[in-house]
Amino acid sequence: MQLSDQQRDAVEYVGTPALVVAGAGSGKTRTLTSKIDYLVSNGYDPERILAITFTNKAADEMKRRLVRMTGMPLKRFPWVRTFHSACFKILKKHCFLLGYNTPLQIYAGYQQQKILKDIIVGKLNFDKKYVQPVLAQLSRAKNSGDPFDYLDQKIYAFRIRLLDVFNLYEKELKSNNAVDFDNILLLTRNLLRDHKNVRKQYRKLFQFILVDEYQDTNNLQEDLTGLLLRNGNLFCVGDDWQAIHSEEAIWIISCRFLKSTKMPGFSGWNRTIVPRMRLFGRQMI
Numbered sequence: 001m002q003l004s005d006q007q008r009d010a011v012e013y014v015g016t017p018a019l020v021v022a023g024a025g026s027g028k029t030r031t032l033t034s035k036i037d038y039l040v041s042n043g044y045d046p047e048r049i050l051a052i053t054f055t056n057k058a059a060d061e062m063k064r065r066l067v068r069m070t071g072m073p074l075k076r077f078p079w080v081r082t083f084h085s086a087c088f089k090i091l092k093k094h095c096f097l098l099g100y101n102t103p104l105q106i107y108a109g110y111q112q113q114k115i116l117k118d119i120i121v122g123k124l125n126f127d128k129k130y131v132q133p134v135l136a137q138l139s140r141a142k143n144s145g146d147p148f149d150y151l152d153q154k155i156y157a158f159r160i161r162l163l164d165v166f167n168l169y170e171k172e173l174k175s176n177n178a179v180d181f182d183n184i185l186l187l188t189r190n191l192l193r194d195h196k197n198v199r200k201q202y203r204k205l206f207q208f209i210l211v212d213e214y215q216d217t218n219n220l221q222e223d224l225t226g227l228l229l230r231n232g233n234l235f236c237v238g239d240d241w242q243a244i245h246s247e248e249a250i251w252i253i254s255c256r257f258l259k260s261t262k263m264p265g266f267s268g269w270n271r272t273i274v275p276r277m278r279l280f281g282r283q284m285i
């Protein structure tokens, strides 16, 4: 499959962080996969490339393509993963630094609801109909990147003091040596932020970071990218229309991107690529 000129430009651009914003089905994921292939054929170690996809299925698909493109075995691409999967790999290795043991458990769906029900119905005497909405609030608080600040602003939901629920819930998870999906991101962010040696280790490991579906990245994921990024080797692709239906979309995404690069003296995203990619958006292929 031949790349279009616009795709090739983006694939071969290395030097400063670059962001591609283009329409649905315009070949963004294909561009990102080709860029990994390009980096590997230019001497980058595939085991040191972190490529973030939106789902596990997309990661598997990307790995299969990379095997076809590079002729290398699947296991050479250990860091083609979702944010959650990459973070869990990091977290479980260093969880003792945060007071956990191995094996670290992941609690999802039913287990989370059971803990929360014991708190909301059992301890606080509220109706069980509040379990799901309170769980959603706790999730929002964690994904904001600063749960205590969030819960400082949003003190009550349905007359339930969210901070009390949060503290009891977190205590219960921790005593079970368990994390929920949001904690996987939050605790890995805290780990990388608060433990310089761990941060240094992963910054040294990752030579290049690529993120697909960038428009769906939240504060916490943006922090993680910033903490893992060593030298500005960041390439993200996103869809303005899938994210926010407004003329401002590209600027909103660009500002988030700039923030996550956290590069001193970095004067802007790669303006030569982005407007062209955007201009030709749907005809990129």
Ligand SMILES: Nc1ncnc2c1ncn2[C@@H]1O[C@H](COP(=O)(O)OP(=O)(O)OP(=O)(O)O)[C@@H](O)[C@H]1O
Binding pocket: 001, 002, 003, 004, 007, 023, 024, 025, 026, 027, 028, 029, 030, 031, 239, 285
């Ligand atoms: N240069 C190319 N030549 C031919 N086909 C291409 C090319 N680039 C991408 N395609 C094909 O176009 C389709 C859409 O590509 P891709 O999935 O990369 O787009 P996308 O922008 O990531 O889409 P989405 O918005 O759904 O994430 C795929 O089937 C892909 O194989």
Ligand SMILES: [Mg+2]
Binding pocket: 028, 029, 030, 212, 213
């Ligand atoms: Mg895509």
